[in-house]
Amino acid sequence: MTESERLRAALAAEPGHDVRAREWLADALARIVERPETVGRSFAAAGRTVGRAPLADAPDWTADEAARALLLAALPPDRVADEAAALYRYGDANEKRAVLKALPALPVGAAAVPLLHDAIRSNDARLVTAALGPYAGHLDQAMWRQAVLKCVFMDVSLATVDGLAERADAELATMLAALAEERAAAGRSIPDDAVALLTTLTGEKKDA
Amino acid sequence: MMRIFDPHIHMTSRTTDDYARMAAAGVRAIVEPAFWLGQPRTNPGSFADYFDSLIGWEPYRAAKFGIRHHATIALNPKEAGDRRCLPVLDLLPRYLDKDGVVAVGEIGYDSMIPEEDEAFSAQLAMAVEHGLPALVHTPHRDKARGTQRSLDVVKESGIAPGHVAIDHLNEVTVDLVRDSGCWMGFSIYPDTKMSPPRMVEILKTHGLERMLINSAADWGVSDPLLTKETAEAMLAAGYTEDDVDRVLWRNPVEFYSQSGRLDLSDLDDAGARGAEPTFEGSSILRGGG
Incomplete structure (x- = not known):
């Protein structure tokens, strides 16, 4: 089952996904295949039609995010990267987040890395979080570490960072330890999950 | 506690202290119209970043204080007179499709020059095409x-x-607008525009129907709590709590609901979407990442 099939099934299984929402989505998808330039208006309107609640069968996705991922996946493959960049550039925060979450399943290679950089530069935890999904495999290690550290700084749960255990390294441990030290000097602490990560990283280093 | 909907306030220019005071005063929902920033802008890109903020960062900031933020988008009358800014009109359709955009505005006149005519008419046409209400600024000179x-x-x-x-109506301009069938907006200011006691007198004369009261607080001398002060002046003058609720909540809700996009659901959960509840308020209160 492809990611699109999974999201489509999860949307269809929602009690709130009524005839109107179903028909709207089917029409929008058919229109994008014929006239890809229609994706912008459909992308903006998705939440008003399919709703914004989390999906029971795909709990990491809301209905509007899933619908937007389907709209992106319906684009001709040679236009996806450009359209995704434009939809992100002119998107509101929910649209931006949907683009970021859809990236791993889109045929864009590493072309969308600048979108991750933009999201990580923001101070919106919803965007920083969405930038650290599976597509963050395209980020270089230095940027990825900074993004993880930013999550800790913003009190965003590290559970949302894809592949954290595999990718966390000694340099990240050094950075986390420095933040912990700075916080301790101010009588504050770092979040529990960051403490746990630091313990794991420094423990592994001792074992090695 | 009374609930207040401020239908016109420029939060981009306000601090988190204001958000905290507004939330404490009962302000639960606001609309931020796109306007000028005091310093004139000289190119469309400058507007695009500003519009992005009105549908991205500012709603996020508001949500941290439990306040629901919507926006109106337009090329404002103060800058519509600059030819360099007219290409902003080409950017607008994209923004007028967004969930958080509940009207076209502020549009209208500043100096009543031909460039402003052009932008005003074009943007009213966009409001019709997008099925959105329009928020019209009236000039401060030659009002x-x-x-x-x-x-x-x-x-x-x-x-x-x-x-x-x-x-931005007052005693002199209210009659014209009431007779036109349009909604009547009043900006309550510390020194200029309208004051709470004068506002109450206008309500006594003209009734509560189609009346909108806002603080229009921005980067100038202004006060986001003058909505509440006006509500208190209404109560002191003998109006009921239901009257206050009508003018300061139900009226703006009715006006902006015509967009089909006003979303006041789950107001108590504002800010929780897509985020861990544990970081409520933190990244902003600590000065950012």
Whole structure:
């Protein structure tokens, strides 16, 4: 089952996904295949039609995010990267987040890395979080570490960072330890999950 | 506690202290119209970043304080007179499709020059095309004639009067607008525009129907809590709590609901979406990442 099939099934299984929402989505998808330039208006309107609640069968996705991922996946493959960049550039925060979450399943290679950089530069935890999904495999290690550290700084749960255990390294441990030290000097602490990560990283280093 | 909907406030220019005070005073929902920033902008890109903020960062900031934020988008009258800014009109359709955008505005006149005519008419047409209400600023200089001329342009555009709010009215301009069928907006300011006692007198004379009261707080001398002060002045003058609720909540809700996009659901959960509840408030209160 492809990611699109999974999201489509999860949307269809929602009690709130009524005839109107179903028909709207089917029409929008058919229109994008014929006239890809229609994706912008459909992308903006998705939440008003399919709703914004989390999906029971795909709990990491809301209905509007899933619908937007389907709209992106319906684009001709040679236009996806450009359209995704434009939809992100002119998107509101929910649209931006949907683009970021859809990236791993889109045929864009590493072309969308600048979108991750933009999201990580923001101070919106919803965007920083969405930038650290599976597509963050395209980020270089230095940027990825900074993004993880930013999550800790913003009190965003590290559970949302894809592949954290595999990718966390000694340099990240050094950075986390420095933040912990700075916080301790101010009588504050770092979040529990960051403490746990630091313990794991420094423990592994001792074992090695 | 009374609930307040401020239908016109420029939060981009306000601090987190303001958000905290507003939330404590009962302000639960606001609309931030796109306007100028004091320093004139000189190119469309500058506006694009500003519009992005109105549908991205500012709603996020508001949500941290439990306040629901919507926006109106337009090329404002103060800058519409600059030819370099007219290409902003080409950017607008994209923004007028967004969930958080509940009207076209602020549009209207500043100096009543031909460039402003062009932008005003074009944007009223966009409001009709997108099925959105329009928020019309009235000029501070030559106000009475500016208001009449604004009503003429509105009428000519074919937009339904009930879809239009004419803002920054006073004792001199209220009659014109009431008779037109448009909504009447009043900005309560510390020194200029309207004061709470004068506002109450206007309500006594003209009734509560189609009345919108806002703080229009921005980067100038202004106060986001003058909505509440006006509510208290209404109560002191003998109006009921239901009257206050009508003017300061139900009226703006009714006006902006005409967009089909006003979302006041789960107001108590504002800010929780897509985020861990544990970081409520933290990244902003600590000064950012």
